[in-house]
Amino acid sequence: MSMPPAAGARVAPAPEIRMQGLVKSFKGPDGPIEAVRQVEIEIAAGETVALLGPNGAGKSTTIDMLLGLLEPDAGTVSVFGRSPADAVAAGAVGAMLQTGSLIRDLTVRELVSMMAALYPEPLAVEEVLQLTGTSEFAGQRTQKLSGGQTQRVRAAVALVSNPELLVLDEPTVALDVEGRNAFWRVMREFAASGRTILFATHYLEEADAYADRAVLMAHGKLVADGPTNEIKAMVGSRTIRATLPGADLDALAGLPGVSGAERRGEAVLLACEDSDAAIRALLAAHPQARDIEINAAGLEQAFLELTGEPDAASAPVAATARVRGASA
Amino acid sequence: MIERPPLGYLRYELLRTFRNRRFFILSLVFPLVLYLLIAGSTRHEKDLGGTGVSAPVYFMVGMAAWGTMTAMLSCGARIAAERAVGWNRQLRITPLAPRAYFRAKVLTGYAMALISLIVLYAAGASLGVSLPANEWLKMTFLILVGLVPFAALGIALGHVLTPDSIGPALGGGVALLAFVGGVWFPITSGFFFHLGQFLPSWWLVQASHVALGGHSWPTKGWLVMGGWTALLSALAVRAYRRDTGRV
Numbered sequence: 001m002s003m004p005p006a007a008g009a010r011v012a013p014a015p016e017i018r019m020q021g022l023v024k025s026f027k028g029p030d031g032p033i034e035a036v037r038q039v040e041i042e043i044a045a046g047e048t049v050a051l052l053g054p055n056g057a058g059k060s061t062t063i064d065m066l067l068g069l070l071e072p073d074a075g076t077v078s079v080f081g082r083s084p085a086d087a088v089a090a091g092a093v094g095a096m097l098q099t100g101s102l103i104r105d106l107t108v109r110e111l112v113s114m115m116a117a118l119y120p121e122p123l124a125v126e127e128v129l130q131l132t133g134t135s136e137f138a139g140q141r142t143q144k145l146s147g148g149q150t151q152r153v154r155a156a157v158a159l160v161s162n163p164e165l166l167v168l169d170e171p172t173v174a175l176d177v178e179g180r181n182a183f184w185r186v187m188r189e190f191a192a193s194g195r196t197i198l199f200a201t202h203y204l205e206e207a208d209a210y211a212d213r214a215v216l217m218a219h220g221k222l223v224a225d226g227p228t229n230e231i232k233a234m235v236g237s238r239t240i241r242a243t244l245p246g247a248d249l250d251a252l253a254g255l256p257g258v259s260g261a262e263r264r265g266e267a268v269l270l271a272c273e274d275s276d277a278a279i280r281a282l283l284a285a286h287p288q289a290r291d292i293e294i295n296a297a298g299l300e301q302a303f304l305e306l307t308g309e310p311d312a313a314s315a316p317v318a319a320t321a322r323v324r325g326a327s328a
Numbered sequence: 329m330i331e332r333p334p335l336g337y338l339r340y341e342l343l344r345t346f347r348n349r350r351f352f353i354l355s356l357v358f359p360l361v362l363y364l365l366i367a368g369s370t371r372h373e374k375d376l377g378g379t380g381v382s383a384p385v386y387f388m389v390g391m392a393a394w395g396t397m398t399a400m401l402s403c404g405a406r407i408a409a410e411r412a413v414g415w416n417r418q419l420r421i422t423p424l425a426p427r428a429y430f431r432a433k434v435l436t437g438y439a440m441a442l443i444s445l446i447v448l449y450a451a452g453a454s455l456g457v458s459l460p461a462n463e464w465l466k467m468t469f470l471i472l473v474g475l476v477p478f479a480a481l482g483i484a485l486g487h488v489l490t491p492d493s494i495g496p497a498l499g500g501g502v503a504l505l506a507f508v509g510g511v512w513f514p515i516t517s518g519f520f521f522h523l524g525q526f527l528p529s530w531w532l533v534q535a536s537h538v539a540l541g542g543h544s545w546p547t548k549g550w551l552v553m554g555g556w557t558a559l560l561s562a563l564a565v566r567a568y569r570r571d572t573g574r575v
Contacts, residue, residue, distance in 0.1 A: 067421050089329035091423045100414025105344035117336030118422045157418070 015042035016196065017165060021075035024061050035061040037220040039075075041200060045164075048191045050207035050228065052199040053217035059200040060098050062217070063169050064190070066198070079165060087165070091119040094163030096154050098170050098200070104143040104210055108134055108153050116160045123162045131186050132156040140292065147174045150190055154185060168188065168199035172206065184210050208232045238275040238296050240282065242289040243267045255281040267291070329425045329524045332514035333432035337424070347563025351402060355501075359395035363387055363451050366510060366512075371455050373409035377514040381536050385459075388452035389536035390511040390530050393529060396471060397505065398566045400478040403437040411571070426568065432553065434479045441475055463538050465495035470545065479527045480560035505529035521544045528556045 004290045022039040025032040036058040043049050051059050064070040066077055068084030079087035080088070089091050102111060111128065116122035129135040132155050137145065146155065148263040151174045158166060168187070188210065191197050201207055206230055207214045216224040224231060245266045252268060257277030262269045272278040275294055282289060290316040333341070356531060366387050370376070373383035389460050410416055419429060445468065449457075459467075489497055506512065509529030515521050524530040531549045538544065545553070 036439065058467055069417060069420060088421050089423050089425075093421060097417055097421075100418055103344065103410055103413065103415050105347040106340055110340050114340035115422065117334045117340075118330060118424050118491065120423075161422070308330050 016080050017041075017198070018064060018078045019062070019075065020077075022062065022065055022072050022077070023074040024058075024065060024070060024072050034220050036065070039217070039220075039222050041215055041222065042223070043196060045196055046191075046194050047213060048187075048197040048211050050203070050211035051198060051217060052204065052207045052214045052216040052231070053200075054202055057217040058220040059217055060169055061197070061220075063095075063098075063167055063200060067093065067167060073239075076083075091121070091161060092164045093157040093167065094119075094165070095167040096158040096163035096169065098173075100154070100155075102142040102145070102150060102153060105139055105141065105288040107139050108145070108156075109138040111153065112138075112156050112160050115157050119161045121162055122160050125160060127162045128156050131189070132159065133182055133186075148176060148179050151172050151175055152179070152183070155186070159186070163195065165196045165198070168197065170200050170202070172201075172203075176224040180206075196218040204232060233273065238272050238294055240272060240275060240278055241267055241291075241293045241295070242270075242282065242286075243291040244286055244289045246288065251285075252282075255285065257281065330423045330428050331425050333424070333435070338432055338435065341432050341436050342516060345406070351399070351440060353454065355395045355399040355440060356447055358553060359391040359398075359444065360447055360451055363391040363448060364455075367452075367455055378516055379537075380516045382409075382457075384452055384455040384457045386536050388448055388455075388457055389471070390509075390533050392445050392448040392471060393474075393509065393532040393535075394502065394506045394511050395448060396441035396475055396530065397478050397502050397529060398498070399444050400437045400475045401438035401482040401485070401502060402440070403433045403479065404482030404484070404486035404489070405491070405494050405498060407433065407483060409410075409491045411487070412491045416572075420572070430483055433483065437479055438475070438480065439473070441472070443485050445471065455539045467535050467538040467543065470538065471532060474528060474532040474535065477553060477556035477560050480557060480564045484560060484564040484567045487564070487571045509533045526552055527556065529551055 007287055019039060019041045022036050023034075024036040025034045028032075035309065039058070039062055041049075041051075041062075051062065053059050065072045066079070066084060066090055068077075077084050079091060080094075080280075082090070104115065109125065112128060112134075113125050115268065116128075125259065126135070129138050132152050134152050134156050137149060142150070142153065147211075151171070155171065158168070166187075172183055175183060184206075184227060187197060187199075199206075199211070208231075210227050214224075214228045215222060216231060224234065226275070239262075240258075243266050247263075247268055249261045249268070252258060252270060255270075255278060257272050257274035258270045258281070260271040260275050262271075270278060270282070279292070370383040370387075376383045379386060389420060405435070407416075410419075420426075428436060438526045449464070485494060485497065505527060506529060508515070508527055510524060510526045510533045511529070515524055525548065531545055531553055533540045
């Protein structure tokens with residue numbers, strides 16, 4: 001179900017991380033809730049992969065199974081040829097979980113040192129403090145930190161283990177824009193040393209900017225898997241809606257930035273690859289257009305559309321084709 | 329998998345335990361102040377309530393039992409607090425084995441208990457308690473062994489209670505165990521006398537009888553301690569598995 005590699009992309013080495021046929025359900029008030037349904041993900045060594053999806057898509061459950069925190073109902077996980085528990089025991093995995101805070105009564109430096117003591121080949125504590133921007137408050141007790149500072153210390157705790165595989169579950173949620181940029185600068189540097197990174201996010205921009213590849217999840221299913229630029233084109237589109245009686249759909253579909261046009265009564269609906277270019281072209285060609293709305297499809301909506309298909313497993317191709325096909 | 333907590337890890341575990349103010353108040357200051365008040369006023373009693381043990385010795389071990397029980401059970405409070413912030417999950421993705429995590433907790437509990445013991449022994453000596461070296465050692469040995477079931481109880485409670493509920497639960501539980509165990513005054517007959525003999529806190533206090541001339545626990549004492557240790561350890565394992573979803 002994965003997309004073929006883009007032209008010119010390097011040939012991927014054998015997958016080092018392999019999740020096959022993962023299934024997990026939880027007890028809910030109205031019967032079992034299927035959190036993860038038949039998820040297959042393969043990651044090559046050295047890849048940075050984004051696990052992208054709206055809240056409740058099953059990202060964290062998948063990550064918990066990858067880390068061995070949850071036992072799958074069905075399916076297998078292999079991390080560098082070992083079980084998750086063995087990979088964790090060998091110190092090959094570091095992670096920043098979605099929820100969680102820090103234990104109290106230690107300074108930041110002491111806490112990071114305490115965690116470093118558990119690994120066979122930790123990074124130097126001072127280096128990690130420098131790298132994560134925590135050295136300026138390294139002498140403070142953990143219970144006195146702000147939310148953003150706590151998040152940076154959690155990143156330091158994950159990094160000090162010097163892992164082969166680094167797993168980050170929505171790592172930038174508590175950070176401001178500046179903190180986010182700084183965080184990803186560090187992770188990029190870490191990835192450049194040949195490490196494998198898997199991060200979960202519901203920000204398309206984050207996946208686009210920092211991952212080689214994105215895996216899309218919705219409602220517990222994997223709906224697409226491919227290079228981030230293709231994923232972005234697929235779900236990052238915007239639509240322009242305008243009242244424009246009697247317009248020529250073919251001409252509209254040919255406007256710059258527009259990938260498809262449909263009629264909705266007196267209105268037209270334009271699917272856009274570049275909504276800025278499209279709106280300029282639309283107003284230049286049809287100054288009488290009114291009631292104009294521009295909508296970002298948004299991940300949630302894009303995912304719903306993708307999973308609304310009966311054969312959601314083959315959605316990437318179908319969905320792309322459908323948007324393009326609207327212009328015909 | 330690391331089966332023994334590394335020294336670099338233990339060191340910080342101890343450090344954060346000693347930085348906790350509640351520990352000093354509950355397991356050091358309270359027992360010490362109460363000891364000085366109670367035993368100070370009864371220091372000339374050679375045979376307290378027919379036990380054959382002098383008041384300073386009896387209350388020294390009684391307060392030590394209270395302080396060390398608190399020190400041991402506060403392992404549970406720390407486990408509950410760590411669970412509440414998700415730290416147990418963070419540790420489960422490190423090479424530290426769960427067994428090693430509990431070892432570190434029990435070791436710090438014992439370190440705190442030892443401090444509590446030393447403080448009370450010093451206070452006892454200041455009130456004229458004077459025992460042969462082998463009796464000090466035997467008494468200490470019995471107290472340390474008698475703390476094993478409390479270590480297991482702490483771990484079990486730490487996995488079923490929240491940080492908000494564990495404080496009152498431990499405070500109330502220790503007070504009750506201490507009362508029936510005869511920490512406040514010797515219980516030599518009646519309902520609580522019969523009940524007490526089935527509780528680990530009773531035998532902890534009975535360690536003071538060593539001062540009578542070297543008596544250790546009778547077989548019944550060892551059986552009660554062994555039984556509680558087995559039962560509470562099984563409960564602790566069960567509570568841990570239920571909490572982590574591992575079987």
